[in-house]
Amino acid sequence: MKNLMDMAIKFLSWLLREIKKYKIASSVVIAFALVFLIVSILIGMPPIGYIVLTTFIAGPTLLYVYKNKDKSTTNTRLLLVFFAATVGTLIVIQAIPYGKNHTNPPINGEPAWSSPRTRELMVRACFGCHSNEVEYPSYASVAPISWMVQSHVDEGRSKVNYQEWNSGERGEDTIEVIQDGSMPPSFYTTFGRHPEAKLTQAEIAELIAGLKATPGFSEGD
Ligand code: HEC
Known part of the structure; x- marks a missing residue:
């Protein structure tokens, strides 16, 4: 544990030293990471998405910096390695099967x-x-978006x-989550996606009245 x-x-202090040494490259990488992080949060990326992408991209980049620790490299070369690792990662992850299967299970009854x-x-x-009638948009076939859609x-x-x-x-909880606005999740409609899912106040009121008149949605049904 202490080890x-x-x-x-040791790793963190080494990393800080390298960041100071390659200020331009580090700033670009950090800006990139921040944009990725913000967009990912807004669209509801699952944790596994961050872990896989960070490992695959940071791994080779850090290895390159470490290998050149004595010779020292340039900001440009470092950025080239970073972008190559990013593009390579985006290509390689397309082979991961998770999120590729878009067949719906058979329907087994509705309210x-x-x-x-x-x-x-x-x-x-x-x-x-x-x-069981999920319609997958075309972008749902491209990792890591496909992982996000699958997890949702x-x-x-x-x-x-x-x-x-x-x-x-x-x-039971359906009326409640519609009333408090927690469903559909906000990430479902960010960036103009799924505009049809954004119900107006009048539609929400109509839906709640309709659900109250449907068996299975009120307490004690
Ligand atoms: C983008 C996909 C998505 C859409 C669209 C969506 N949901 Fe959900 N829903 C989820 C996920 C993921 C969860 C589980 C995580 C959570 O509770 O936030 C969930 C959870 C729920 C729960 C359980 C809540 C709980 O507290 O256990 C209910 C009920 C629900 N949704 C109803 C709805 C209703 C009603 C709508 C339409 C008005 C809707 N959802 C639209 C993804 C979605």
Whole structure:
């Protein structure tokens, strides 16, 4: 444990020295990392996305700096290595199967919707993650976006699936999450994506009334 701490401190002080040595390259890399971090948070990237990308890109870059620790290199060369590692990573991760399978499981029952309008609003705002009729946009085939989409759909379905109603699914929290605005998640509609899922106040009121009249959505149903 103490050894590990020593190693971490040694590594960090080495890293700081190198950052000071290559100020321009470090600034570009840090700016890049920040933009990536902010965009990823806004679109709901799962933690595994950060871990894989950081490891794959930082690994070769740091190795290059370490190998040149005595000779010292240039900012330009360092940036070239960083961008090569980034492009290489983006190509290599396309081979990871997670997130590639876009076949929907068979539908196994839906609630007895109080009206076609209630169903329509649910489809627009919720079926992108809580159904077996998920429509995958073309960008959902490109890693790491594909990992993000897959994790949202997997997690969403595991919480509630409005098309597995015959397997005992119930929607107790549905009205609550629509009312408090936590669903659909804000990341679903950032950057102009899924505008149809952004319900107006009037539509939300209509949907809640429709759900209250649908069995399975109120306490005690
Ligand atoms: C982008 C995909 C996505 C969309 C669209 C979406 N959800 Fe979710 N939903 C999730 C994820 C992921 C979770 C689990 C994480 C969480 O609770 O935030 C979840 C959780 C839930 C839960 C469980 C909440 C809890 O506290 O356990 C309910 C109920 C729910 N969603 C209903 C809805 C409804 C209703 C809509 C439409 C108005 C909707 N969701 C739209 C992804 C989505």
